Amino acid sequence: MNILIIGGSGLVGGNLYRELQKQPFVQKLLATHISFPVPETVFLDPLVNMSPEISAAPWDVIVHTGALTHVDRCEQDKELSYALTVQSTLNLLQLAATSNALFVYLGTDYIFNGENGPYAEDDAVDPLSVYGLHKLEAETAVRQYKRHLVARITNVYGAEVRNKNFIAAMLQRLKQEERPEVKAPYDQYATPVNAADIARALVLLIRDGAEGVYHLGGTDYVSRTQLLQRINVYYNNRIHIQAVSTAALGQAAKRPLRGGLLSGRFMAAYPHFTFTNIDDYLKHT
Numbered sequence: 001m002n003i004l005i006i007g008g009s010g011l012v013g014g015n016l017y018r019e020l021q022k023q024p025f026v027q028k029l030l031a032t033h034i035s036f037p038v039p040e041t042v043f044l045d046p047l048v049n050m051s052p053e054i055s056a057a058p059w060d061v062i063v064h065t066g067a068l069t070h071v072d073r074c075e076q077d078k079e080l081s082y083a084l085t086v087q088s089t090l091n092l093l094q095l096a097a098t099s100n101a102l103f104v105y106l107g108t109d110y111i112f113n114g115e116n117g118p119y120a121e122d123d124a125v126d127p128l129s130v131y132g133l134h135k136l137e138a139e140t141a142v143r144q145y146k147r148h149l150v151a152r153i154t155n156v157y158g159a160e161v162r163n164k165n166f167i168a169a170m171l172q173r174l175k176q177e178e179r180p181e182v183k184a185p186y187d188q189y190a191t192p193v194n195a196a197d198i199a200r201a202l203v204l205l206i207r208d209g210a211e212g213v214y215h216l217g218g219t220d221y222v223s224r225t226q227l228l229q230r231i232n233v234y235y236n237n238r239i240h241i242q243a244v245s246t247a248a249l250g251q252a253a254k255r256p257l258r259g260g261l262l263s264g265r266f267m268a269a270y271p272h273f274t275f276t277n278i279d280d281y282l283k284h285t
């Protein structure tokens, strides 16, 4: 299979690249970046143009991990959010159509309103933020394309060069400060998932030509404050946690409070797949 990963310099794309590299069914593998080159990636901005190398290759699979993932920034700059999240997807769908490629899209639990999560694949959507709205608009376009696979994920953690994710950012602060003070909401729940598990799951789905919508949620259901407590178990209680309500944070974008995802459809298809959990990750950091 010839596979193109859009966003190979990111958390999910980088982990997927490393997992796909090990697979015998992959013949050609190319990953892209925009602003943050890493050794494995080539530059590609789908809003500008496709290089001849990218547009000429007959891709069997295109995995689009690109989006404006800074949730508050999306609220403040709707046009940028639309361009990076929706328009990029529309452009890449055109590329996919030229070789009848499977289009793999990474969705989010922020398309739900967080009143009664964790959510199953068929639950009704109701995004609260510009980020959620644009992710839903892009996902809807993908679902109209004939060969699509949507993997919805949330609260991703794991190995990442830029340490942007919640857990990595905390571990970074623990390296720099003896007793970091961290404010975090006690009322926002989700099912954190390791990017390496997402990569393993996507490899199976891609290998088997799976289509449709799958939720990939971890087995922990925790608030952000509880996430910090779990880190503290392994770091001698050094994080000084200030637990506050989401409302008190005064953020630009609303968050779903009871978010998270149930991986029922995926588990029915792969009953032997095991998701690792936060402790599995933290005990090796």
Ligand SMILES: NC(=O)C1=CN([C@@H]2O[C@H](COP(=O)(O)OP(=O)(O)OC[C@H]3O[C@@H](n4cnc5c(N)ncnc54)[C@H](OP(=O)(O)O)[C@@H]3O)[C@@H](O)[C@H]2O)C=CC1
Residues within 6 Å of the ligand: 006, 007, 008, 009, 010, 011, 012, 013, 032, 033, 034, 035, 036, 037, 044, 045, 046, 047, 064, 065, 066, 067, 068, 069, 083, 084, 085, 088, 106, 107, 108, 109, 135, 153, 154, 155, 156, 157, 164, 165
């Ligand atoms: N992280 C999370 O907790 C969650 C993520 N998701 C979704 O999963 C996907 C991957 O997330 P994550 O890995 O964390 O994201 P990152 O921000 O870590 O990485 C995004 C990657 O995509 C590239 N990129 C950004 N915008 C575009 C674009 N318009 N066209 C092409 N490439 C682009 C970036 O390039 P560069 O950095 O080089 O500029 C980077 O390589 C996103 O679609 C996100 O919405 C969903 C739920 C939770």
Ligand SMILES: Cc1cn([C@H]2C[C@H](O)[C@@H](COP(=O)(O)OP(=O)(O)O[C@H]3O[C@@H](C)C(=O)[C@@H](O)[C@H]3O)O2)c(=O)[nH]c1=O
Residues within 6 Å of the ligand: 069, 070, 071, 108, 109, 110, 153, 154, 155, 156, 165, 166, 169, 182, 183, 184, 185, 188, 224, 246, 249, 251, 255
């Ligand atoms: C890092 C950090 C976050 N927060 C707040 C911000 C926010 O309300 C909440 C969660 O922060 P996060 O950075 O985990 O979440 P957020 O940026 O809302 O994260 C999301 O990323 C996008 C891409 C998704 O699609 C979502 O599924 C989710 O994973 O905690 C703090 O209060 N203190 C902190 O130190």
